Amino acid sequence: MRVSNRIQSSLGTGLAAALLALCGSSAALAERYVLIPTQLVAPDGSLVPDRAVVVEDGKIVRVGEASAFERDGDAIRIDGVLSPGLISLASSLGVAGANATSETVLPDLMVSDSFDPTDPNLALAVASGVTGAMIIPSPTNVVSGSSAFITTHAPDGEWFIDRDGAMVFSFGPPVYDLNLGPTSRSGALVVLRNALEAAKNGDGDSRLKEVLDGERRVVSYCPAIDDVDAAFRVFDRYRVETQIIHNEEARLLAEALESTPTLVAMGPFGFSTPSWQIAGAGQVAETGSSVALIGGDGTDPGRALRTTASLAVRYGLSADAARRAMTGAAAEYAGVDDTVGSIERGQRADLVVFSGDPLRLDSSVLWVMVGGEWVARPSSPAPADEEFDFSDTMSESTGESEAR
Amino acid sequence: MQRSSVSSVANWRGVISLVATLFAVACVLGLSPTAAAQSRPVALTGANVRTTDGGVLENVTILIVEGKIARIGPGIEVPRFSQEIDVAGKFVTPGLIDGASLLGMNPGGGWSASATRRAVDAFDPFATSELREAARNGVTAVRLIPGQSAGIRGISALVRLEGGDGGARGSVLVDELDLSINLNSDGRPTQRLDVFDGVRRAFRDALAYRESQEAYEVQLEEYLEKIAERKKKAEADGEKKDGEDESNGDKKKEEINKPREPGTNRDFEILLRAMDKELPVRIEAHRSADILNALELADEFGLDLTIEGGAEAHLVAEQIASANAAVILAPLTSGGGDTGARARYGAEAFRILQDAGASVALSAGLDDGSGSRFVLDNARIAQSVDPTADAVRLATAGIAELLGVYDEVGSLRSGRYGDVVVWSADPMEPGATVERVYVGGSLIFMDPSARQREARSGRRGR
Numbered sequence: 001m002r003v004s005n006r007i008q009s010s011l012g013t014g015l016a017a018a019l020l021a022l023c024g025s026s027a028a029l030a031e032r033y034v035l036i037p038t039q040l041v042a043p044d045g046s047l048v049p050d051r052a053v054v055v056e057d058g059k060i061v062r063v064g065e066a067s068a069f070e071r072d073g074d075a076i077r078i079d080g081v082l083s084p085g086l087i088s089l090a091s092s093l094g095v096a097g098a099n100a101t102s103e104t105v106l107p108d109l110m111v112s113d114s115f116d117p118t119d120p121n122l123a124l125a126v127a128s129g130v131t132g133a134m135i136i137p138s139p140t141n142v143v144s145g146s147s148a149f150i151t152t153h154a155p156d157g158e159w160f161i162d163r164d165g166a167m168v169f170s171f172g173p174p175v176y177d178l179n180l181g182p183t184s185r186s187g188a189l190v191v192l193r194n195a196l197e198a199a200k201n202g203d204g205d206s207r208l209k210e211v212l213d214g215e216r217r218v219v220s221y222c223p224a225i226d227d228v229d230a231a232f233r234v235f236d237r238y239r240v241e242t243q244i245i246h247n248e249e250a251r252l253l254a255e256a257l258e259s260t261p262t263l264v265a266m267g268p269f270g271f272s273t274p275s276w277q278i279a280g281a282g283q284v285a286e287t288g289s290s291v292a293l294i295g296g297d298g299t300d301p302g303r304a305l306r307t308t309a310s311l312a313v314r315y316g317l318s319a320d321a322a323r324r325a326m327t328g329a330a331a332e333y334a335g336v337d338d339t340v341g342s343i344e345r346g347q348r349a350d351l352v353v354f355s356g357d358p359l360r361l362d363s364s365v366l367w368v369m370v371g372g373e374w375v376a377r378p379s380s381p382a383p384a385d386e387e388f389d390f391s392d393t394m395s396e397s398t399g400e401s402e403a404r
Numbered sequence: 405m406q407r408s409s410v411s412s413v414a415n416w417r418g419v420i421s422l423v424a425t426l427f428a429v430a431c432v433l434g435l436s437p438t439a440a441a442q443s444r445p446v447a448l449t450g451a452n453v454r455t456t457d458g459g460v461l462e463n464v465t466i467l468i469v470e471g472k473i474a475r476i477g478p479g480i481e482v483p484r485f486s487q488e489i490d491v492a493g494k495f496v497t498p499g500l501i502d503g504a505s506l507l508g509m510n511p512g513g514g515w516s517a518s519a520t521r522r523a524v525d526a527f528d529p530f531a532t533s534e535l536r537e538a539a540r541n542g543v544t545a546v547r548l549i550p551g552q553s554a555g556i557r558g559i560s561a562l563v564r565l566e567g568g569d570g571g572a573r574g575s576v577l578v579d580e581l582d583l584s585i586n587l588n589s590d591g592r593p594t595q596r597l598d599v600f601d602g603v604r605r606a607f608r609d610a611l612a613y614r615e616s617q618e619a620y621e622v623q624l625e626e627y628l629e630k631i632a633e634r635k636k637k638a639e640a641d642g643e644k645k646d647g648e649d650e651s652n653g654d655k656k657k658e659e660i661n662k663p664r665e666p667g668t669n670r671d672f673e674i675l676l677r678a679m680d681k682e683l684p685v686r687i688e689a690h691r692s693a694d695i696l697n698a699l700e701l702a703d704e705f706g707l708d709l710t711i712e713g714g715a716e717a718h719l720v721a722e723q724i725a726s727a728n729a730a731v732i733l734a735p736l737t738s739g740g741g742d743t744g745a746r747a748r749y750g751a752e753a754f755r756i757l758q759d760a761g762a763s764v765a766l767s768a769g770l771d772d773g774s775g776s777r778f779v780l781d782n783a784r785i786a787q788s789v790d791p792t793a794d795a796v797r798l799a800t801a802g803i804a805e806l807l808g809v810y811d812e813v814g815s816l817r818s819g820r821y822g823d824v825v826v827w828s829a830d831p832m833e834p835g836a837t838v839e840r841v842y843v844g845g846s847l848i849f850m851d852p853s854a855r856q857r858e859a860r861s862g863r864r865g866r
Contacts, residue, residue: 271735271768271775271782275537307737310781313834359834361784362795
């Protein structure tokens with residue numbers, strides 16, 4: 001086990017001891033683990049007992065019946081629920097300054113260029129069970145730039161699972177700009193159509209051409225339901241499918257999706273979110289569109305995401321769909337579902353052990369594995385290590401919120 | 405005459421219409437005698453009931469008579485004419501209680517220094533959707549705080565959601581529950597100073613007021629004594645020197661002034677009750693510095709203190725515990741996004757405060773009344789950091805104890821109010837839904853799908 005991350009260096013002793021106790025001294029250093037949890041979150045989002053997951057060299061190499069691995073020397077019995085690592089969508093984790101104001105059509109902007117791997121929130125994200133994040137440029141330009149997908153823990157410096165992902169288009173008030181233009185909804189659409197038309201004719205941006213040729217995924221950030229309509233109108237013309245980020249008027253969104261099912265990201269939901277808005281997740285899922293959930297950033301994105309999912313279940317989303325919305329469906333939304341998001345053979349070993357169903361808010365994160373490496377066990381007593389002093393992080397973060 | 409009309413069948417109709425008219429008039433006048441008065445005993449039979457140690461008692465009968473739990477246990481005989489509801493296999497818990505809420509209120513901000521403002525006066529019984537949402541999530545009572553303004557905010561109340569439509573009528577269980585103060589100040593340091601100073605001055609002024617009241621009592625006594633003395637003297641003099649005018653002029657100069665009555669100040673009267681520990685004081689404070697200020701106030705004026713909100717309470721957990729102050733934490737999560745910070749630290753704060761020995765309870769609607777829907781979810785988050793905590797207990801008996809109303813609500817013991825929730829399954833399971841909510845034995849919410857199921861199976865719903 002490499003000890004190179006901040007969390008690891010502080011939690012390492014306790015965790016290593018736990019692992020030693022579990023697997024014996026030689027096994028603790030091995031790269032192979034056989035995990036037999038009480039239940040695991042299957043690719044369809046359901047909870048399944050009696051399964052074993054074999055991890056080797058950072059990947060899941062086998063998922064099978066637990067009974068077949070009873071005598072395996074590497075077998076670790078886990079009293080908890082094994083879930084794919086949670087995925088934070090539409091995130092700004094580690095992103096510093098991805099809001100260019102030079103022009104409003106910026107297909108060349110790549111959010112990966114503004115990624116800062118020293119962001120302390122990355123370690124907090126891991127501790128909360130988030131192992132991957134789709135980061136997006138701030139949606140303040142009509143064409144905001146391309147998204148990226150990061151892992152939240154990369155001791156080898158390989159942060160990007162996808163450095164240059166979906167092109168993010170932004171609709172509605174965030175893009176209105178008195179200096180730069182556009183200043184209205186119709187103005188924004190003129191700017192966008194002109195840019196796409198130019199690309200289509202070959203004298204525009206090559207990255208937009210990729211969008212039109214279906215070689216690059218499209219994410220439309222739509223604060224209002226009119227914006228969803230506008231996005232569908234614009235991209236339908238080029239027969240391009242767009243994914244949607246929308247939260248507010250989900251009932252109407254569900255109507256719009258009846259004819260155009262697509263991938264939808266919704267959330268975050270909190271205690272103050274109106275019930276009808278929360279109910280939107282279930283309504284959208286019923287249209288056959290895939291629902292992924294956004295939990296928001298902050299210092300405990302895992303809990304925020306699980307709260308969002310748990311409330312969505314209360315108001316109509318099925319539990320299986322909700323578990324998928326935090327993992328597999330989110331990976332699909334980010335276009336990285338062949339690499340992360342489910343407990344299947346060939347996937348990266350990004351795994352979280354919860355004390356119970358991840359949808360239960362009384363469940364806590366027990367262990368986190370990123371890329372086949374045990375990273376954190378945050379429920380152990382807070383370490384004395386100054387670098388990861390709990391109260392320090394806390395006053396920093398309150399200071400931030402006060403400044404806001 | 406009365407008897408004859410009753411016995412006469414022909415007159416029945418007239419009587420009924422008269423009663424109906426009177427009833428309508430009474431309703432219009434707001435004298436509706438309906439929902440609160442539970443007409444028939446209600447017996448929930450076959451229930452699963454969670455015990456305090458986390459176990460489950462099966463096949464329990466809960467009998468609610470005249471608004472209160474009359475008996476609870478296995479094998480209880482159901483009286484005739486009771487409304488018997490078979491809840492076999494379902495779970496019954498006490499109604500959930502929120503420790504601090506703005507439910508059904510439209511609170512104003514700004515600065516306040518009025519102790520006489522009452523939270524119940526701002527309760528809006530027409531906020532039906534918000535109230536119904538709370539009821540359908542199993543909430544039957546909230547502690548209403550008097551708005552969000554800074555300074556001395558007024559008097560909190562404990563309100564039970566009574567009446568139809570998810571408890572829209574609301575009924576006050578404890579009208580003057582505590583004095584509510586807010587030292588929180590939107591992050592502006594100068595205002596922080598002002599607010600604290602204003603609160604402290606109000607308490608000092610209240611003490612000065614008491615002194616002047618007491619001084620007046622003394623002066624009044626002296627005055628009355630003097631008057632009596634003079635009267636005596638005058639009588640004696642009158643007997644001696646009747647008709648002598650010379651000395652009269654001098655005597656008149658020796659005027660005896662009646663002391664001026666200071667007048668009653670109702671704000672100060674309330675602050676004095678707080679200082680006499682007749683009224684608990686709940687101070688909203690988030691920063692550690694504000695919390696220390698609150699402890700200072702409590703020490704200086706001898707207050708029975710609870711810290712409310714307490715985003716940084718864990719940083720001063722030792723001080724809070726040694727001052728014997730309780731804590732009602734703000735919602736452990738709210739709108740998502742950056743509030744994840746609070747979720748983490750709020751939840752950790754719960755554990756740290758408990759470890760320090762402080763008594764801790766929760767609130768879900770402190771920031772926003774609609775948050776009271778999620779009392780149990782909030783408690784679940786607390787349980788995730790402290791597995792020894794029991795979310796249902798935190799949301800019922802735990803908060804009732806801290807608020808001093810445990811003898812009335814928060815448990816399924818006989819003699820307590822019949823505020824109970826019937827769940828489709830163990831309420832700790834994420835899929836569990838609220839099927840019925842009773843307040844004082846009256847049904848205030850019933851899940852429409854449960855109603856349909858019952859109609860299909862031919863069972864009597866209500």
